[in-house]
Amino acid sequence: MARNLDPHQRDARLQEIRRQNEADRRRARLLYGVAIGVVVALVAVVVVAVVLSGGGGDDEVAYPEGTTLTSPDDPASGGFLVGEPGEVEVVVYEDYQCPFCRDLEEESGELLRELAAGTDASLVRRPVAILDRVSDGYSSRAAAAAACVGEADPDALEAWGAQVFAEQPAEGGAGLPDERLVAIASEAGVDVGQCVEEGRYLGWATATTEAAAAELDRLSTPTVLVDGERVTGADGGYPSPDDLRAAVDAALGAQG
Incomplete structure (x- = not known):
């Protein structure tokens, strides 16, 4: 179908395709950044939880009664x-x-x-x-x-x-x-x-x-x-x- 387009139409069509591809790439980069941010946030939550719980028990000290x-x-x-x-x-x-x-x-x-x-x-x-x-x-x-x-x-x-x-x-x-x-x-x-x-x-x-x-x-x-x-x-x-x-x-x- 593109072969039936005149040169001006082909150029316009190519520019439209380039703009669409660039938009797709920007959207992909944005989604990738969001995904990385979510992973970092989850890791931070886990680290905070471990710290608040005493590092999994390694640093906890039990004190004898009496x-x-x-x-x-x-x-x-x-x-x-x-x-x-x-x-x-x-x-x-x-x-x-x-x-x-x-x-x-x-x-x-x-x-x-x-x-x-x-x-x-x-x-x-x-x-x-x-x-x-x-x-x-x-x-x-x-x-x-x-x-x-x-x-x-x-x-x-x-x-x-x-x-x-x-x-x-x-x-x-x-x-x-x-x-x-x-x-x-x-x-x-x-x-x-x-x-x-x-x-x-x-x-x-x-x-x-x-x-x-x-x-x-x-x-x-x-x-x-x-x-x-x-x-x-x-x-x-x-x-x-x-x-x-x-x-x-x-x-x-x-x-x-």
Whole structure:
């Protein structure tokens, strides 16, 4: 049909076809841009949703129930009150891989439990994890297991902790397996198998260690505070039973 058109008609027809093709191309580019915009918007919505939900759970921290906070505004600044509340507060920061913590437990564990059973002092056990680098992560695993035990029954934490220290592995190894940490808890009268198996408080072990480092001028283990004051031995190390008793008596005397 185009062959029957004169030259002017053909030129007009060609121009019309070109205009139509250009319009089609513009419309296609517009539709493509709209489609890309929709995809970008959907991706943005997904990203915002993930951020608001805590990144799929990777950054969420579960906090054990029953902790006594040393900083009321920080849920990670918690330890477990063992026994009865007392007049003065004794806080023990301990790492279950720390040899000096084991020595403190062996030498002063009986006195600490005596204080916890009476009304002179409140005993707060504060698990931390600062020796993961020499224990293949055992410090954090043990602190997380301690949180499981303390949440189930704070009083069981005394028997559990004493036995965990008694079986403390040498530095540089893998530490006690989770199965043994659970078995020791069973011997102390609590079932924490699921809590330990799922690593429920591993995030808390990290968070509470960071909180402890922020609270203290220098986080080392063991650290013992009596009414907020650090108590040490004559050589600057961990306190002896006599040092602890004297510090408690001094704090009681200061209260009148």
